Structures are given as C-alpha cells and as structure tokens.
Amino acid sequence: MPSIAQARGHRYPVRMAHLGLGNFHRAHQAWYTQHANALGMDADGWGIAAFTGRSPRAAEALSAQDCVYTLVTRAADGDSAEIADAISRAHDGAGAEWEHTIADPSVAVLTVTITERGYEPAQQQTESAGARIVRGLRARARASAGDIALVSCDNLRGNGEALRLAVLREVDDGRLARWIGEHVAFVSTMVDRITPATTDADRAATRELIGHDDAVPVVTEPFSEWVVCGEFPAGRPAWHSVGVRFVDDVEPYEQRKLWLLNAGHTLLAATGMPRGHETVAEAFADPECRGLLEELWAEARVLLPFDATETDAALAALRTRFANPRIAHRLLQIDDGGLQKLRQRQVAIITRRLDAGSEPGRASLATVEAWGRAHGLDLAEALDVLQPGLARRVYLR
Ligand SMILES: NC(=O)c1ccc[n+]([C@@H]2O[C@H](COP(=O)([O-])OP(=O)(O)OC[C@H]3O[C@@H](n4cnc5c(N)ncnc54)[C@H](O)[C@@H]3O)[C@@H](O)[C@H]2O)c1
Numbered sequence: 001m002p003s004i005a006q007a008r009g010h011r012y013p014v015r016m017a018h019l020g021l022g023n024f025h026r027a028h029q030a031w032y033t034q035h036a037n038a039l040g041m042d043a044d045g046w047g048i049a050a051f052t053g054r055s056p057r058a059a060e061a062l063s064a065q066d067c068v069y070t071l072v073t074r075a076a077d078g079d080s081a082e083i084a085d086a087i088s089r090a091h092d093g094a095g096a097e098w099e100h101t102i103a104d105p106s107v108a109v110l111t112v113t114i115t116e117r118g119y120e121p122a123q124q125q126t127e128s129a130g131a132r133i134v135r136g137l138r139a140r141a142r143a144s145a146g147d148i149a150l151v152s153c154d155n156l157r158g159n160g161e162a163l164r165l166a167v168l169r170e171v172d173d174g175r176l177a178r179w180i181g182e183h184v185a186f187v188s189t190m191v192d193r194i195t196p197a198t199t200d201a202d203r204a205a206t207r208e209l210i211g212h213d214d215a216v217p218v219v220t221e222p223f224s225e226w227v228v229c230g231e232f233p234a235g236r237p238a239w240h241s242v243g244v245r246f247v248d249d250v251e252p253y254e255q256r257k258l259w260l261l262n263a264g265h266t267l268l269a270a271t272g273m274p275r276g277h278e279t280v281a282e283a284f285a286d287p288e289c290r291g292l293l294e295e296l297w298a299e300a301r302v303l304l305p306f307d308a309t310e311t312d313a314a315l316a317a318l319r320t321r322f323a324n325p326r327i328a329h330r331l332l333q334i335d336d337g338g339l340q341k342l343r344q345r346q347v348a349i350i351t352r353r354l355d356a357g358s359e360p361g362r363a364s365l366a367t368v369e370a371w372g373r374a375h376g377l378d379l380a381e382a383l384d385v386l387q388p389g390l391a392r393r394v395y396l397r
C-alpha cells in the first residue's frame with residue numbers, strides 16, 4: 001500500500017467528474033474507479049474532478065491533502081486501510097471550474113450523489129442540482145465537447161430517468177434541449193455500500209491504523225455492490241473488471257435494495273430513535289425494532305421478482321451488515337430527508353401491496369406512524385403528506 005505522501009505525487013488525468021462530494025462517492029464510485037485504474041487496462045487511468053453540492057468545505061478539506069485520503073474498511077472483526085487516489089482534484093460546485101470541467105472533451109462521465117432532495121426544484125434562490133448540471137452542459141454544448149454519460153448514484157427508483165427529468169426541468173431553450181437529447185446518456189444504477197459520516201473517533205482510529213493524520217478519512221463496510229444500466233457513449237473506466245454488473249434492466253435490483261435495505265434503515269430510524277437508540281446496530285439489537293423489521297421484510301419480499309433462495313441470501317447478508325456493531329451508522333443521518341426517503345421506501349411498499357389487493361403491511365404503516373408522530377402528525381395525516389389520497393386508500397379498503 002502506498003503511503004498518503006507517495007500517493008500525493010501521482011494524479012490520474014481527469015476523464016470523469018462527480019457532483020456531490022460526500023463520503024459515499026469516496027467509498028463507492030471513486031473506489032471502483034481506483035481499482036479499475038490499478039488493473040492498468042487503460043494506460044492513462046481515470047482521474048475524477050469532484051465537486052461539492054452545497055458547501056465548499058469538503059472540497060477544501062480534501063484539496064488540503066491533494067485529494068488523497070484513507071478508506072477504512074470496517075468489518076465486525078477489525079479494520080483495514082487503503083490509500084484512495086482516484087480523485088485528482090476537488091472544487092466548490094458553485095464556482096466556474098464546474099463549467100470548465102464539464103466542457104472538457106476529455107471528460108466522458110459525470111456521476112452524481114446529490115441525495116433524494118437534490119432531484120427536487122431549488123428552494124429560494126439556491127441553484128438546484130439540475131440547474132447546476134444544465135450550467136455545465138450548456139458550456140459543453142458551446143464547446144462542442146461531444147457526448148457524455150450522466151450516472152445517478154442516489155437511492156431512488158429509476159434514478160437515471162429521475163436525473164433526466166431534473167435536468168430537463170431546468171432547460172429553457174430548445175437548442176440546448178435538443179443537444180442534450182443527442183449527446184447526453186442518462187444511466188440508472190443501483191448502488192450499495194453502507195458509509196456513515198466520519199467522526200472524530202474514526203479519525204483517531206485511522207491515525208492508529210496508518211501511523212499518521214488524515215483529516216478526512218472515510219469508514220465503510222466490507223460489502224459493496226454496483227449494478228448499472230445504460231450507455232457510455234464516450235467511454236468509461238473498466239468497472240466491469242472490478243465487480244460492477246452491467247444489466248439491461250436495473251429495476252429489480254433497485255427495488256430489492258430500496259425495499260429491504262433502505263426501507264429497513266428507515267424503519268430502524270423511525271422506531272429506534274424514540275426508544276433511545278442512536279445507531280442501526282443498536283436498534284437492530286432491540287427485539288421490538290428487530291421484530292418489526294422482520295415483518296417489513298416479509299411484507300416487501302413478496303413484491304420482489306427474485307426467487308426465494310436469492311431473497312433469503314440478500315436478507316441473510318443484511319442481517320450480518322445491520323448487526324455490525326463497529327459501523328456506527330447514526331439513525332439521525334438516515335432520518336435526514338425522511339419525507340423523500342419514505343416515499344421511495346415505505347410508501348412504495350404500501351402502494352404496491354394495495355395495488356396487488358393485499359393489506360398495506362403493518363410494519364410499513366408502523367414506520368409511517370412513528371415518522372408522523374415525530375412531526376406532529378397522526379397516521380392518516382402522515383400518509384397524506386407522503387402521498388395525497390393514500391390515507392383513504394389505506395382505510396377504505
Ligand atoms: N452513505 C451511504 O451509505 C450511501 C449509500 C448508497 C447511496 N447513497 C447516496 O448518496 C447520497 C449521499 O450520501 P453521502 O453519505 O455521501 O452523504 P454526505 O452527506 O457525505 O454528502 C452528500 C453530498 O450531496 C450534496 N448534496 C446534498 N444535497 C444536495 C442538493 N440539494 N443538491 C446538490 N448536492 C447536494 C452535498 O453537498 C454533499 O456533497 C445519499 O443521499 C444517497 O442517495 C449513500
């Protein structure tokens with residue numbers, strides 16, 4: 001393993017950009033890119049220009065150490081460290097470097113992790129993620145820089161299409177809309193790797209592990225998965241050689257991930273926090289929360305197009321992942337943006353079950369009820385805030 005100091009000397013040429021420089025990007029897309037680079041199948045390798053979504057802080061902190069950082073893989077029985085070097089430069093996404101980078105013909109791929117909220121129109125005067133992407137694409141069209149693939153890596157069903165809509169909503173001129181139609185591919189993906197926010201204890205553990213300071217390490221779990229569906233008209237890293245699966249239909253994988261893992265997290269956050277739990281592992285160890293979680297999984301698994309053996313294997317892996325006591329995944333972090341998350345998770349399960357003529361699911365309703373209570377709403381009000389008319393569907397079956 002190179003040291004941070006050695007890795008700082010070498011930078012891959014920027015051929016990829018990323019919007020939403022958070023921990024997840026650094027543990028997932030950047031990690032797959034680094035491992036593809038290490039195979040040496042592509043002589044130059046792929047460097048990433050990473051941009052922050054809302055505040056410049058993450059870019060400043062990462063730039064201060066030449067964008068090299070420690071990725072700590074935290075298993076139930078110990079930590080291992082690798083030096084991550086696929087990010088070549090980091091910037092504030094609000095600045096002009098964003099347009100320069102997106103207009104660069106060497107840049108073939110833009111990945112995004114902008115959270116579920118990032119797909120909505122901007123509040124007040126802030127630039128929405130869609131508007132920012134359009135600012136970049138306008139510069140690219142002007143520079144005749146050619147095709148690019150936009151790859152959504154957020155926990156959303158049909159995330160490639162959701163990104164396309166979020167971008168097109170911000171386009172007000174027909175020529176640019178046509179250029180986007182001809183030159184921009186929107187790629188959907190299922191992404192999975194539990195990656196909590198970094199704490200001071202994580203920084204101390206990293207120092208212990210590597211023998212020197214890293215101000216911005218990322219701690220993640222051993223499990224990782226990326227399923228991708230779409231075209232890359234200008235090329236991409238050799239991700240297929242490092243475990244990324246390319247499929248014709250990503251929807252079943254998205255549903256499995258959203259309705260088992262993410263809905264499970266949301267249930268543990270909504271029902272675990274009022275019981276005094278702070279992390280996923282704590283709530284998972286509470287028989288009350290665990291019982292509801294198992295019920296939720298029973299409600300969701302019947303909706304999935306996988307055979308019983310495959311779903312059993314996914315659930316067995318999830319039980320191990322959620323029980324990992326060394327990953328301090330805070331329920332408060334999962335709870336943030338709960339409204340948008342519940343719509344993708346519990347509400348999707350409830351409506352699919354109602355569509356199929358089944359009862360809505362006790363555990364899914366209990367999650368909505370707990371979330372509603374925390375926001376001063378009763379169950380019927382919470383259901384209608386999440387989806388107008390849903391309470392009527394649930395009660396008048
Ligand atoms: N952390 C995980 O375990 C994990 C796993 C799978 C998928 N994801 C996806 O990645 C997203 C980011 O997770 P993270 O752990 O990196 O979070 P983070 O808090 O570390 O980073 C979030 C990033 O998104 C940007 N962002 C937030 N709201 C935005 C908006 N409205 N417009 C543009 N950019 C915005 C922020 O500026 C920041 O760069 C999640 O919301 C989820 O959709 C995360």
Ligand SMILES: O=P(O)(O)OC[C@@H](O)[C@@H](O)[C@H](O)[C@H](O)CO
Pocket residue numbers: 116155191192193194195261262265266333334341
């Ligand atoms: O990342 P969010 O904020 O969309 O949701 C919180 C968790 O459910 C999520 O981060 C999972 O840990 C992740 O999706 C695992 O791959």
